[in-house]
Amino acid sequence: MSSNVIEAAAGRRQEIFAAISSATGTDDAVKAVSHLLAVSADEAREVLRAPLESFVGATSEQPDASSPSSFALHPFRDSDEHNALYKARSTDASSATGGTWDESRTEQERREGLKRIDSESAMWFVAVDGARGTQVGLVFGEQVDDGDVDVAIWIHPEERKKGYGLLSLKESRRELAAFFPGKHVIVRAPMAGDK
Structure with a gap:
């Protein structure tokens, strides 16, 4: 898979994670990711298989300041x-x-x-x-x-x-x-x- 697709997915990770979290199944998630990134279904499946680290960065990443601390x-x-x-x-x-x-x-x-x-x-x-x-x-x-x-x-x-x-x-x-x-x-x- 092209690193450009992963980079695009990482840049829109909030939308990607929201789509995955609310998907009713694999096919639904593939369609959502494919639509969000304007990529083929095969490329969307590769995005779903990619390690989480590809999207959210190194473990030293600081928490999002807007996230509820509770x-x-x-x-x-x-x-x-x-x-x-x-x-x-x-x-x-x-x-x-x-x-x-x-x-x-x-x-x-x-x-x-x-x-x-x-x-x-x-x-x-x-x-x-x-x-x-x-x-x-x-x-x-x-x-x-x-x-x-x-x-x-x-x-x-x-x-x-x-x-x-x-x-x-x-x-x-x-x-x-x-x-x-x-x-x-x-x-x-x-x-x-x-x-």
Whole structure:
């Protein structure tokens, strides 16, 4: 892929991240990126596969001064509050689950995720707007076979279009780079059936 496409995507990263975060699946994300950058579908897919570092710079990058200082990612815990948020995501038709998970499937996936967290092959976070004391979404960091880390973000439907997706990407990059040093952090558009 031409470095010009990555540079163009990096220059419009807020729009790119917003499109990825609100995409209903891979095809939707490809179309959105292709339209935003006026590139082919193949080039858009390459943008989606590029490491997050290609878009947000080195780890020494200073936080955006306009970002709410009260926004934070908290580790996902086996608690009633966090479990309720996970259940909300499992029934959201626009999430990677397609909204089709029943209570049994949701509980099974949650328990398997907690096992991966315990084995340090995954990190899950709850996105929190501290100023409002509100949990606004979830971030899933999963180490894949080649060692890279896939990142998926789900923002509660009532909290979308407020910048939480971009804030979650920025914060998760910092957190996951510390937890999985030397690994590429890759944002992938969700597909139905994913964790």
